Amino acid sequence: MTALASTRAELEPFLDGFANGKRGVVMTMGALHEGHLELLRQARHDCDLVVVTVFVNPLQFGPNEDFDRYPRTLDDDLKLCAEAGVDVVFAPSVGEVYPGGPPIVQISPGAMGEVLEGEFRPGFFTGVLTVVNKLLHLTRPDVAFFGQKDAQQLALVRRMVLDLNMPVEIVGVPTVRDADGLAKSSRNRYLSPEERTIALALSRALSAGRDEAAAGHGAAAVRHAAVSVLSAAAADGALTVDYLALVDPQDFSDVPAAFTGDAVLAVAARVGTTRLIDNLPITLTSGAS
Ligand code: AMP
Numbered sequence: 551m552t553a554l555a556s557t558r559a560e561l562e563p564f565l566d567g568f569a570n571g572k573r574g575v576v577m578t579m580g581a582l583h584e585g586h587l588e589l590l591r592q593a594r595h596d597c598d599l600v601v602v603t604v605f606v607n608p609l610q611f612g613p614n615e616d617f618d619r620y621p622r623t624l625d626d627d628l629k630l631c632a633e634a635g636v637d638v639v640f641a642p643s644v645g646e647v648y649p650g651g652p653p654i655v656q657i658s659p660g661a662m663g664e665v666l667e668g669e670f671r672p673g674f675f676t677g678v679l680t681v682v683n684k685l686l687h688l689t690r691p692d693v694a695f696f697g698q699k700d701a702q703q704l705a706l707v708r709r710m711v712l713d714l715n716m717p718v719e720i721v722g723v724p725t726v727r728d729a730d731g732l733a734k735s736s737r738n739r740y741l742s743p744e745e746r747t748i749a750l751a752l753s754r755a756l757s758a759g760r761d762e763a764a765a766g767h768g769a770a771a772v773r774h775a776a777v778s779v780l781s782a783a784a785a786d787g788a789l790t791v792d793y794l795a796l797v798d799p800q801d802f803s804d805v806p807a808a809f810t811g812d813a814v815l816a817v818a819a820r821v822g823t824t825r826l827i828d829n830l831p832i833t834l835t836s837g838a839s
Contacts, residue, residue, distance in 0.1 A: 552632040555640050558688055564599065564638045565690050571598030575691035577682060580604040580641075581621035581736035582630045585726040589695045590634040592723050601689050602631050604641040609653070610677030621736055640689060647684055656680045657714075659706050662802050666816060667702050667827065670792045678703055679710050686718055694718050699725040699733055701814050701829045702802055725828075727753065733828045740824040749821045751783035755794065756830040759815045763832045769796055769809050772832060776815060784819075792818040792825070796832070808837035 555561040565573065574597030576589045593600045604627055611617035624641055631639050656676050659668065663675035686694065696704045708720050726734045731753035732746065741749055759776035773796050783789045794817045798805050805813050816829040 552628060552636050553638045554628060555638055556642055557646055558642075561601075561638065561640050561688065564601070568599035572693065573597060573599045573601065573689075573691045574693045574695065575601045575603060575685070575689045576695045577603045577605075577685050578627075579606045579620065579736065580627050581623050581739070582627045583734045583736060583738075585697055585699060585734035587630065587634055588726045589697060589723050590631065590636060592721065593693070593695050594635045596721070597693060599638075600636045601638045601640055601691065602627075602636050603685050603689060604639055605647060605681070605685070607647070607677060607681040608644060609648075609656075609680055610671075610674050612671055612673065615671070616737075616740075621739060640685075642688075647681065647688075653680060657683055657710065659710075662702070662706055662709065665802050666793055666795055666797070667818065670818060675703070675706055679706060682707055683710070683714075683716075686716065691718055693721055695721045695723055697725060698722050698831070699735070699828070701799070701816060701831075705799060705802060731757065733826075735826065737824055737826060741821065745788075745821045745824065748783060748786075748788045749819075749824075749826055751780055751789055752817050752819055752826055752828045755779035755817055756815050756828060759796070760830050760832050763834050766836045766838075768807060768836050768838045769805050769813070769834060770807050772796055772815065772834070776817070780817070780819070788821065790820045792820065799831070805834070810834050810837050 574593040576593050578586050606620050657679035659675035659679055668675050704722050711720055755776040758779045759772040762772045762775040776794055780791050784791055796805055796813050796815050799814045813832045814829050815832045818827045
């Protein structure tokens, strides 16, 4: 039986009941899919109490983004959480999370929050880190689980926890994909069948880059291979690329041409009115192009 808590007062007894156990939280915006379920499975495996938060955070949406039309499917989410053995779903109102109205004090992500997603979504990571911080206070977990699908977010959350001495362990969970490669996302349901086919260019571009690295080529060749796939898709005008970048996972700065070691190949593109992101971890063994 999965309990539903809408307020902090309703949630507290569950947290207090597991004061000596390991408490885990999975933070989501709802519209749950297989990607979220993988986080739930990991949390259920690792923790005594599993709390899932469902909250569409207004602070991380820009004025022209999809806050109003973002899918809200709480009844379905509750069923999936029950099947996954989740103990409590915490689905607070905006007023519960922001009791003082829009927050005056917010968390600054620094330079890592200004690039890639941060460049195309100004204020996005301030909104994300602020709400993650709030939800950590509200749910008091020992462990919090985040998807590598949102690699820059995961890196920034890790950095926030380190820089602000926050007493929580952060666990990253690999990206779950459809069989044809498309990364699972709540926003995939916006796509028409034709748009979904076009959207496959993102994962194909990343795979092309990874294959170059696996063949022993360097950063320039990896970027070139990925850009070629995207350019072909964009030539039809059906896809608009926001960025394709090969970055250092520590700070999300572009890796230099001679870089060797672990990197992240990240992409964001718009298909119709839907904005999609994806990324792959890449290991560069050769500094040659
Ligand atoms: P969201 O509801 O989109 O804010 O996502 C909630 C959490 O689920 C975040 O930590 C995401 O990174 C993670 N997540 C979303 N999609 C996937 C996926 N396809 N694979 C793994 N984790 C995911």
